[in-house]
Amino acid sequence: MAGLQQTNSEKILLSWVRQSTRNYPQVNVINFTTSWSDGLAFNALLHSHRPDLFDWNAVVSQQSPVQRLDHAFNIARQHLGIEKLLDPEDVATACPDKKSILMYVTSLFQVLPQQVTMEAIREVEMLPRHSRVTREEHIQVHHQHHYSQEVSYFTFLLSSCCSKVVVFLTYPISL
Numbered sequence: 001m002a003g004l005q006q007t008n009s010e011k012i013l014l015s016w017v018r019q020s021t022r023n024y025p026q027v028n029v030i031n032f033t034t035s036w037s038d039g040l041a042f043n044a045l046l047h048s049h050r051p052d053l054f055d056w057n058a059v060v061s062q063q064s065p066v067q068r069l070d071h072a073f074n075i076a077r078q079h080l081g082i083e084k085l086l087d088p089e090d091v092a093t094a095c096p097d098k099k100s101i102l103m104y105v106t107s108l109f110q111v112l113p114q115q116v117t118m119e120a121i122r123e124v125e126m127l128p129r130h131s132r133v134t135r136e137e138h139i140q141v142h143h144q145h146h147y148s149q150e151v152s153y154f155t156f157l158l159s160s161c162c163s164k165v166v167v168f169l170t171y172p173i174s175l
Contacts, residue, residue, distance in 0.1 A: 013105055015120035017041065020048040020112075026060055030127050032101040037092055039068025045105075046075055049112045053079055065092040082107045 010032065021027045024044040029035040036042060040060065047056045053075055059068055069088035076082040085104050090096065 010102065011121060011124050012116055013102070013109060015124045016109060016114065016116045017045055017105065018123060019116060019120040020045050023048065024056075032098045032105065033095050036101050037094070037096050038065045039063070039070075039072060039088070039092070042072035042076075042104075043068055045108060045112075046072055046080075050075075050079065076108065080108070080111045082111065 014029065014032070017029045021029060021041060021044040024040070024047075027040050027044040029041050043054075043056070043059050046053065047059075054071070059071055063071060066088045069086075069091050073084045073086060073088065077084050082104075085107065086100055091101070
């Protein structure tokens with residue numbers, strides 16, 4: 001299982017998120033599960049590109065994780081046209097569903113500025129891998145063919161909507 005690696009598409013998305021949220025000290029996105037459960041990452045990502053839409057300090061200081069998630073999803077729906085694909089209660093858990101988070105972040109990637117620097121990608125490649133195997137990684141190992149089809153679908157979605165970013169999405173980057 002140590003051979004499991006993030007796909008290039010995940011690294012690009014994670015690099016974009018980290019680069020976009022770099023100026024928010026309360027936010028440290030290192031994955032597509034636990035880093036999103038408190039709602040701060042979604043709000044920081046939106047605020048970094050559209051600071052005119054809401055007061056960041058009000059979101060950080062006065063709201064619970066479920067309220068922050070609901071806030072972010074409503075802002076994205078009202079101002080960016082992204083449907084509310086996730087329920088805040090499903091994300092505000094110890095381990096939110098990785099594929100759901102990936103699909104929603106991909107939706108944000110489609111409508112927000114998409115500059116990703118090589119420095120940001122290198123930074124993601126240097127992040128420590130968790131030694132603990134997640135439930136999703138366990139399922140991926142046992143359903144490799146099915147996973148391959150899902151990655152291909154995700155690759156199609158990301159590449160078909162993000163023509164400004166040239167990414168080779170289906171091949172893992174060796175660490």
